[in-house]
Amino acid sequence: MEKPWLAHYPPEIPHTLDYPKKTLSDYLRETTEQFGGHEAIDFLGKTMTFRELYEQALTFAHYLRTIGLKKGDRVAIMLPNCPQAVISYYGTLMAGGIVVQTNPLYTEYELEYQLNDSGASVLVTMDILYPKAEGLKGRTPVKHWIVTRMQDYLPTVKKWLYPLVQRKQNMPIVRIKENETVHMFRTIVSRKETAPIEVDIDPVEDVALLQYTGGTTGHPKAAMLTHRNLIANTLMCAHWVYKCEKGKETVLGVLPFFHVYGMTTVMNLSVMMASKMVLLPRFDVKQTLKTIERTRPTMFPGAPTMYIALLNHPDLPKYDLSSINVCISGSAPLPVEVQEQFERATGGKLIEGYGLTEASPVTHSNFLWDGERVKGSIGVPWPDTEAKIVLLETGEEGKPGEIGEIVVRGPQVMKGYWNRPEETEQVLRDGWLYTGDIGYMDERGYFYIVDRKKDVIIAGGYNIYPREVEEALYEHPKVQEAAVIGVPDPYRGETVKAFVVLKPGETCSEEELDAFMRQRLAAYKVPRIYEFRSELPKTAVGKILRRVLVEEEKKKLDKSAELPVK
Known part of the structure; x- marks a missing residue:
């Protein structure tokens, strides 16, 4: 098929990439070997180096094997953005497990469904969330609960003050009793295992992540994303932001990692590029402004509502946002006026991207620097990503300007839906992913969304x-x-x-x-x-x-x- 968008690629972005036979955890190991002493995480002022991150993830992996985790077993991670979320994620992959990203906001009803559907045998969560998980004991396949506390990774002063914060905000103080099935996170990582774990993983075929999205039955379904899917999309992102330098960037991590967009553009990209992740457990406008001024992030992947909230805060002029060079907006359409205002406020570049969970998630975006940015467009397909318009009436490929369903194909497209062959067949046809979004492509290869076939x-x-x-x-x-x-x-x-x-x-x-x-x-x-x-x-x-x-x-x-x- 013709790919007119390639004519607009700046020379710094290759049309096709090499995908080495590696797992996601291999990238953490390699970054540690090269940048071990660099800061990997800043969590509310407490920092952790890549070496510390790798060692704790490896120790976590050993513990999972000790309690019986085998290759392909599922580990549900129900945590906000914090060091424990990153450690658990990479530790699970090192052990050969499959990560199940679980939203901490879920009710017991939603959590019970996801744990049963995924078959997760281990659940990693916070102490304040544990009562919700404990209420499901015996009703899901979970056999082991790993519990952490927010204060486990806070700076010393904030750790002392945390009980006061809990009382002030009426947060429950939960007492956890360790036993053969309930394990404390800090106890686990204090074991300090150093021996590598050998697990035979095929990056192309083996699933790394079950990422839940909506289903036609009304229940969410899990996209099976392999190591290759996630690595491919992260590599594409790294090449798209080609002016960013390995080992020199700081990424603001306020997008939740339980959402595939935050997981790829913040966590996995930071590990691949040896960037420092500045983690915030939730989006609070004032705290975000203070954090930007304190940590001087150069990259800020976000959602339009975040940029809107920052721009509309009365204290915005009091804070220096000039460190921000790169922002990729996703999850919802980005209003042009928001883009322009935020670029004036920071001096950096803010572009709109497009994707979906089933594509790990990014498939399109506008150019950041040398290529043309087109207002109202989601941009052009990323390297190795094909896209076309399929006419709804005939199923044939549409010509430029004709409206139809956007379909995509590339190495970031999922393996299928977990235990849902019929729904997989509906969206994956001859390697093409039918997105359910209605749009068109102009003659230059820029794509536009005009409606949603799905009712999301x-x-x-x-x-x-x-x-x-x-x-x-x-x-x-x-x-x-x-x-x-x-x-x-x-x-x-x-x-x-x-x-x-x-x-x-x-x-x-x-x-x-x-x-x-x-x-x-x-x-x-x-x-x-x-x-x-x-x-x-x-x-x-x-x-x-x-x-x-x-x-x-x-x-x-x-x-x-x-x-x-x-």
């Missing part, structure tokens, strides 16, 4: 799947029918709106539904708006027409925009 809602950078929210609503005893859509939100991009039909004779308030949903779903998935109706639009065979609801909301917005300002 992207709120604050999080993917929210309407079917999952609807199924939780249907569990309420008073709900007869429900439909969920995304509606525009000036801050989050989109927010969740639920349309509800109650059973005859029942009454229910928004507050009651909200309390119910917060027990079932992570907070970011819970509807912000409820509308009660007597019926929902349906097809002749009874299928709810979600698209009609979307169009109704659009008309309301258009009508309100036409109203004269008084």
Whole structure:
């Protein structure tokens, strides 16, 4: 197929790359051999060198083998961004295990599903999250719980003050009792194992990560990402940011590592490039501004809502953001005005990228430096990545300007969905990944998104799947029918709106539904708006027409925009 976008590549970016036969943990070992004394992590002021990171990951790997972990066994990691998350991730891979990234915001209901679906035998989590995991004992395949504490890796003064912070914020103080199935993280890494672990891993075929994304059944499904998938996407990213120097960059790690975007563009890229990761356990605007000024990061991968929040903070002029040279925005469309404002505030470059979990995740982006940036475009495919438009009506390849489904092919595309051959066949055809996003390519090879074939809602950078929210609503005893859509939100991009039909004779308030949903779903998935109706639009065979609801909301917005300002 023709690849017109290659004509726009600057000479510093190769069209095709070499992919050595290595595992992800090999890169940590090689970086340690070359840059062992360099700082690998800064966590709220506490630093760790690459040598310390490697040694603790290796010790963690030995312990996993001691408690019975075999090649291909799954280890669920339910942690915010912290040193323990990086140690657990690479330690699991060293031991031959498969990482299952688990969102710490999950409810027991969501966690139980993921642990059962993945078959994880080990769960790594925080002490304050442990009660949620402990409540599932006997209901999942987990046999071992590894528990850490936030203060384990804090600077000395902050470690002393942490109990005061817990009391001030009404955080639970959880006492953990070690036994044959419950293990403390600090006890594990204090063993200081040094012998290498030999595990026969095929980087091309062997899965490194199960990354969960939405499913047509309403339940999330896991993309099987191999070592080669993840290495390929990280290498592509390293070549795309070709002006960044190995061993000299500092990366702000506020994107969560349990999201594949943060995992690739912050954690794996930092290990590959020997960059220092500055980790923040959650995004707080004031703390982020202070951290940027203190640590002087040169790279800041993020989501549009993060850049918007920083730009709108009243104290922004008090902080020096001039160290930031490179920002790649993902997870949601990047408004042009946000891009321009943030570049003025930092003096660096902010570009929009595109991807999806099934592609590890990045497939397209605009150029940072020498290539042309096109406003409104997601850019061009990355090295070794092919992309085309498939017409919905005929299934044939579209010509420039024709609208259809974006499909991609490349070494970063997943092996398939975990235990879901039918859903795998729906999206992987002849090596091509059907993204479900509708767009077009111009004559120069730049791609544009115009709509989403999938009904995914992207709120604050999080993917929210309407079917999952609807199924939780249907569990309420008073709900007869429900439909969920995304509606525009000036801050989050989109927010969740639920349309509800109650059973005859029942009454229910928004507050009651909200309390119910917060027990079932992570907070970011819970509807912000409820509308009660007597019926929902349906097809002749009874299928709810979600698209009609979307169009109704659009008309309301258009009508309100036409109203004269008084």
